[in-house]
Amino acid sequence: MGSRSAHHLCAKAMTQQNAENQETQTSRARDKVLERRRMILATIRDAAIDEFASKGLIGASTQAIAQRAGLTKPQLHYYISSKEELYEDILVYILDEWQELFLSASTGDTPADVIRAYVHKKLEYGRRNPNASRLFTTEIANGAPVLGRHWAPYQASTREAVGLIQSWVDQGLVRAVDPLLFQMHIWAVTQHYADFDVQVRNMMNLDEGEEPDYGQIEKEVTSLFLRALGIE
Template sequence: MTSAQQRRREIQAAIRDAAIREFARNGLAGTSTAAIAQSAGITKAQLHYYISSKEELYQDALGHIVTEWRDIFFINAPGDDPASTISAYIARKIRHSLDHPDVSRFFASEIARGAPEMGEHWGALKAAVQDANAVIEGWIAAGKIAPLDPLLFQFNIWAVTQHYAEYEAQARVLMEVPEGAALDLDRIIAEATGLFLARCGLVERG
């Protein structure tokens, strides 16, 4: 890769990250390309060299998030040990939510308004969920975990692991953690892991 190609990729990533931040805070209608450009540290003219519209950028951001979440799904973890696989997935998901809170907030905002822009992205999300269902069903059939609803199990994992991004202000107030200070990652991961391993009839490994 040439230095020019590398620079182009860096700018595209900066634009996407800025767009996610702005869309998470202001939605599609409330976000301007000027705000995205400023957040990305480039001029509006530079921004429009890379994109044709904020609507196109919104779609790109949604697609990026769906792909990124699929990449950290537990179906991609090596091995077939439910306890370690679920534990690792929960830890990755919580770390990702705390490191990239605007990703969760942006996606949650889109879904909360009825998901009008999700049309072309549902296929990839459904495929990932169906693959995960198959893994969980395999564990159940093999007697490795207690019987449960694979789809609702995934929903519940998402709800818990994304809570600290989507409801960060509430978590900070109730956990008495001031703005700028890190939430207790080990405490959060341990509680969530214990919760879901217990539902599976598994004992958390020390």
Template sequence: MGSEKSDMNLVRRRREEIRRAILDAAIREFAKNGLAGTSTQALAAAAGLTKAQLHYYISSKEELYEEALHFIVREWRTIFFVSAGSDDPAETIASYIERKIRHALDHPEVSRLFANEVARGAYVLSRHWGELKQAVEEASGVIEGWIAAGRIRPVDPLLFQMNMWAVTQHYAEYEAQARHLLGVPEGTPLDAERIIAEAQDMFLLRCGLTPPAR
């Protein structure tokens, strides 16, 4: 009995590993080539599977594309959520910016896939706007609370968030341009510390807060 349970757990873990490999491959391939330009053969190869094996786990590339976008929305909400328990505005904003930039630099394909979908009209992503909108509204409530308590200079809570997204995702979505202007060749990491410090200073000073000591 114990052996059977162990075997079942092993099979389950293996299935989960394959599903995650497929999802990671999908994000990379869709970010690079778009939905129309990505074949199931390319997805299978990127995931280290045969085409037949891939179709055992997915019904269509369109369904996988939507799953990838939904995963990004859920992941971003988990990683970058600004909760009502965030008591220190300076620490919260600085931490948010650092996490967002590091994630964009480490996983540029995630930001690119999201941006590409929005650029083409967000036809698939629009079905998942509810989750994103709820997270944004909750974060706006936190920012409004800081303003009401006199803890930060008045800002437009929604535009403040949108401007932070634009800055923190820029180095993933426009990596080629950033590399050219900064003189950083392909294969050499961008200077995360420099990028984070500049963004933190910009948004903290906008709120009348003191940037962290460096």
């Protein structure tokens, strides 16, 4: 996933390198420069995710992103070409990461195994990358103005998961459910714990630093969906 971001970001700085210019520098020095760029771009991405997640595309300022990344504004624009493009790159980057987060089964897995693993992975991701999760949610809640053109692969994964669940139903392994809606429900509930963290913590009367009991949450969420399938 890290490799992909290198393709997207840093349009300006990279094109100069991609031109395969003659060997004026040793390859050691060139690698050092590239490595440095990769790190800066990763820093920018992280800073931008934070800003975009809490302000939205229009609300976030390049000024603030630069500052949070420890750069000046012209410096930031040396590595990225525009705010919109940075935003779009980040969305695709997040979408990339999520490809591994879909319902998928290895041979021998029971439906219960698959659901348990999915819920676990999804909750874990949200807990570790709350801002990426929120950025994504804000984008969709705002009508997916940018993302709209990019979720073709998303659809493929969805269809795969639908087929999997349907096969369980057909084999009589689980109670009948609408596979598409069932999948969305898991997505909705797990997503909730990342996106609405503030609300969740408020309902639980937790202080600023305290974290919800994710063990309990995972148990309850898993139970919810296993019961719906009649396998708990």
